[in-house]
Amino acid sequence: MDKKVAIVLIISALSVSQTLTAKEIQDHNQMMAHGEGHLMDMDGGMVMGQNTDTLPGGCERISATKEITVHAGHKYSEKFPGTMYAFDQQEFNFEPCTKLTVHFINEDEIRHQWMMHGLPKYLYPKGMFHLEVSGPGKVSGTLILPPGDKTYLVHCDIAQHMEKGMKAQLKVGKGGEDLPSIPGVTASMFPDDYSGKPYVALPPPVASPAAASALQKEKADTTAKPVQTGTPSVISGLTVIGLALSLISAPMLEKKFKGMTTGEALANIFEIISHGIGSGFALLGKLFKMFSKNKPISLPDK
Numbered sequence: 001m002d003k004k005v006a007i008v009l010i011i012s013a014l015s016v017s018q019t020l021t022a023k024e025i026q027d028h029n030q031m032m033a034h035g036e037g038h039l040m041d042m043d044g045g046m047v048m049g050q051n052t053d054t055l056p057g058g059c060e061r062i063s064a065t066k067e068i069t070v071h072a073g074h075k076y077s078e079k080f081p082g083t084m085y086a087f088d089q090q091e092f093n094f095e096p097c098t099k100l101t102v103h104f105i106n107e108d109e110i111r112h113q114w115m116m117h118g119l120p121k122y123l124y125p126k127g128m129f130h131l132e133v134s135g136p137g138k139v140s141g142t143l144i145l146p147p148g149d150k151t152y153l154v155h156c157d158i159a160q161h162m163e164k165g166m167k168a169q170l171k172v173g174k175g176g177e178d179l180p181s182i183p184g185v186t187a188s189m190f191p192d193d194y195s196g197k198p199y200v201a202l203p204p205p206v207a208s209p210a211a212a213s214a215l216q217k218e219k220a221d222t223t224a225k226p227v228q229t230g231t232p233s234v235i236s237g238l239t240v241i242g243l244a245l246s247l248i249s250a251p252m253l254e255k256k257f258k259g260m261t262t263g264e265a266l267a268n269i270f271e272i273i274s275h276g277i278g279s280g281f282a283l284l285g286k287l288f289k290m291f292s293k294n295k296p297i298s299l300p301d302k
């Protein structure tokens with residue numbers, strides 16, 4: 001019984017892979033050169049940062065000539081839980097000063113890239129070597145790897161494709177430090193949680209102790225507030241008191257502040273309030289006075 005199930009599964013798996021390989025892969029091999037290693041065609045194929053003949057500084061000669069074929073597509077992500085896209089390989093290693101040709105095959109019906117970062121900028125525009133193709137297709141490009149031990153990031157820069165798994169590292173020589181979140185190679189920076197425990201949101205980052213206490217107060221305020229059932233009132237009690245006070249005091253203040261500058265009037269208002277509320281406002285009043293006095297002094301005539 002189990003054997004029968006297994007056979008059915010194998011046959012269906014084979015038929016699925018058959019349909020995938022049967023997909024038409026367009027070969028973008030007639031691209032127009034636009035200078036500085038930039039090639040493209042009108043069909044969604046592109047190469048940037050191609051370098052077939054200039055030796056990077058520090059390379060005395062081309063140490064090796066290598067060719068790789070990298071596949072990109074959703075199906076390669078299936079073995080990595082939580083991912084959506086992937087290359088068929090996540091790690092590459094080459095000798096320094098290798099002349100490397102990458103054949104990049106996109107197997108999805110969307111756009112994917114093989115984008116390599118961190119290359120010397122005097123040789124590679126923006127420090128990148130970049131292959132890109134829309135829909136099922138193949139683009140090929142060549143670069144000469146720099147000398148030295150370094151690990152280079154390779155990814156697809158289409159929004160969320162790297163975050164969802166399309167990421168690899170290319171080590172030259174012994175390589176440098178491993179990059180995070182390379183599927184199947186290094187630990188994820190944001191590991192998925194399959195524990196089934198309820199999700200607990202992390203508290204937002206807090207800049208200072210003062211901000212922390214303000215945040216806590218705000219939290220306490222919101223939790224203490226009863227749930228409003230009706231339509232929320234736009235005019236609160238405080239607003240009413242404020243409006244009443246200003247209506248009463250407006251004619252009084254108008255007389256008092258006649259001929260004063262805005263700064264002086266404000267200083268006076270703060271002084272009045274300070275009598276009623278406390279010494280805190282007195283300081284502000286003084287500050288306003290200070291600023292209102294701070295006018296440019298005209299120089300005496302000669």
Ligand SMILES: [Cu+2]
Pocket residue numbers: 085111112113156157158161166
């Ligand atoms: Cu992509």
